[in-house]
Amino acid sequence: MSEEIRTSIHGQWSSRTAFILAATGSAVGLGNIWKFPYITGENGGGAFVVIYLLCIVTIGLPIMVAEVMLGRRGRQSPVNTMAALAAEEGRPAIWFLLGWLGVIAGFLILSYYSVIAGWALSYVFRTASGVFEGATADGVSSIFTEFVSNPESLLAWHTIFMVATTIIVSRGVKHGIEKAVSYLMPALFVLLIILLFYSMSTGYFLDGLNFLFAPDFNKLTANSILVAMGHAFFTLSLGMGAIMVYGSYLPKETSIAKASMMIAVADTLVALLAGMVIFPIVFANSLEPGAGPGLIFQTLPIAFGQMEAGVLIGTLFFLLLVFAAWSSAISLIEPAVAWLVENKGVTRVTASVWCGMTTWVVGIGSVLSFNLWSDKTWSLSLFGETLFENKTFFSTLDGLTANIMLPMGGLFIAIFAGWLMKVESSKKELNTTEKGYNLWLFLIRVVAPIAVMVVFLNVTGVIK
Numbered sequence: 071m072s073e074e075i076r077t078s079i080h081g082q083w084s085s086r087t088a089f090i091l092a093a094t095g096s097a098v099g100l101g102n103i104w105k106f107p108y109i110t111g112e113n114g115g116g117a118f119v120v121i122y123l124l125c126i127v128t129i130g131l132p133i134m135v136a137e138v139m140l141g142r143r144g145r146q147s148p149v150n151t152m153a154a155l156a157a158e159e160g161r162p163a164i165w166f167l168l169g170w171l172g173v174i175a176g177f178l179i180l181s182y183y184s185v186i187a188g189w190a191l192s193y194v195f196r197t198a199s200g201v202f203e204g205a206t207a208d209g210v211s212s213i214f215t216e217f218v219s220n221p222e223s224l225l226a227w228h229t230i231f232m233v234a235t236t237i238i239v240s241r242g243v244k245h246g247i248e249k250a251v252s253y254l255m256p257a258l259f260v261l262l263i264i265l266l267f268y269s270m271s272t273g274y275f276l277d278g279l280n281f282l283f284a285p286d287f288n289k290l291t292a293n294s295i296l297v298a299m300g301h302a303f304f305t306l307s308l309g310m311g312a313i314m315v316y317g318s319y320l321p322k323e324t325s326i327a328k329a330s331m332m333i334a335v336a337d338t339l340v341a342l343l344a345g346m347v348i349f350p351i352v353f354a355n356s357l358e359p360g361a362g363p364g365l366i367f368q369t370l371p372i373a374f375g376q377m378e379a380g381v382l383i384g385t386l387f388f389l390l391l392v393f394a395a396w397s398s399a400i401s402l403i404e405p406a407v408a409w410l411v412e413n414k415g416v417t418r419v420t421a422s423v424w425c426g427m428t429t430w431v432v433g434i435g436s437v438l439s440f441n442l443w444s445d446k447t448w449s450l451s452l453f454g455e456t457l458f459e460n461k462t463f464f465s466t467l468d469g470l471t472a473n474i475m476l477p478m479g480g481l482f483i484a485i486f487a488g489w490l491m492k493v494e495s496s497k498k499e500l501n502t503t504e505k506g507y508n509l510w511l512f513l514i515r516v517v518a519p520i521a522v523m524v525v526f527l528n529v530t531g532v533i534k
């Protein structure tokens with residue numbers, strides 16, 4: 071491939087900062103503020119958080135570097151990038167399937183992601199209406215329960231979110247996101263800090279910190295280790311080509327390692343902050359840390375109802391959460407849209423509409439999981455280990471994508487980038503110090519793949 075071809079037909083980021091902003095926009099989302107606290111609560115706290123952090127550093131970071139690198143070298147949608155790189159490196163063409171695995175995972179994730187983003191959207195208005203002013207924990211909980219029991223209203227919010235996502239994607243990810251993210255992310259951060267002060271004032275701050283950071287490894291099960299690893303992929307947007315496609319819009323000179331580090335640090339900080347805000351509220355109100363997907367909707371409104379200017383702060387908070395979800399959602403369908411534009415000769419608008427509609431339809435299953443289908447659950451055990459337990463449509467999709475498809479995608483990315491790509495190729499593309507390169511090579515060849523495989527085998531009961 072000549073150097074001329076090595077810029078994407080979809081355009082390029084205007085600068086390194088633009089890439090970092092967009093990738094941070096993809097990484098920071100519902101995963102940090104909605105999912106991290108609730109799965110931490112369900113998996114017993116501290117020890118789970120330690121495993122999650124370990125996974126970020128030893129698996130997530132090297133795979134992020136690999137994904138950005140593959141994207142920038144391939145300069146196309148993940149499907150075509152993998153095909154092109156496999157050809158370039160003299161590897162079997164079948165590697166394009168890795169791109170497809172990602173496209174499918176992206177659709178499945180976005181389908182339920184949009185439903186939850188719809189909840190956040192409706193909470194913008196609910197908070198603004200003042201219903202939470204002076205509300206008790208019970209009151210806040212029953213507002214939530216009543217809300218999710220109504221399929222029509224969940225469907226309406228899911229629809230609004232998906233339509234908006236489709237519109238943004240159809241205009242091209244590079245127009246507007248850079249600027250939006252550069253204001254909205256810092257604003258979200260500031261609001262979390264304000265909320266942190268509220269949590270400090272509850273008298274239960276230390277209980278919260280204790281739950282979040284004091285590890286009790288007896289509480290860890292094979293399954294919670296899998297969830298922690300899956301979440302490391304989910305929260306960094308890894309394993310499905312989102313970061314790869316963003317990498318494909320990256321100018322040549324940028325240092326991939328430094329950019330990845332900054333993205334991972336920002337993402338982790340937001341998640342830990344969210345945890346430090348939410349758990350003190352949980353304990354101050356004798357709530358259940360393992361309450362599940364409703365956790366932030368059952369805790370944060372209590373704070374907004376009690377604090378000074380709570381209506382304003384709460385409304386802004388949910389609004390910023392919706393924007394964070396948007397900047398993540400667009401990265402979930404960008405790989406599919408880019409592929410349709412490249413291979414089917416359709417316009418971005420047509421491609422976006424098709425992708426948006428497909429996702430919307432699948433999302434209906436998740437809408438119903440919280441009401442009409444809430445008792446339609448199933449379980450699965452393998453070699454005496456519980457793989458899936460009482461899963462609804464929603465939690466099945468979540469478990470299948472985050473805990474299986476993403477780590478699987480990441481594993482193959484690691485194998486391709488570490489073992490199948492020539493060392494000269496990756497060295498040239500990463501263009502970093504000898505030491506840095508060797509560290510990355512060790513992590514991507516040995517540590518990351520073995521860690522993913524061990525966690526997989528552990529949860530299936532093959533190894534104990």
Ligand code: TRP
Nearest residue numbers: 097099100101304305307312398
């Ligand atoms: N990382 C986002 C979050 O934490 C979600 C997300 C966006 C994602 N793009 C992704 C997850 C790609 C997995 C793969 O909310």
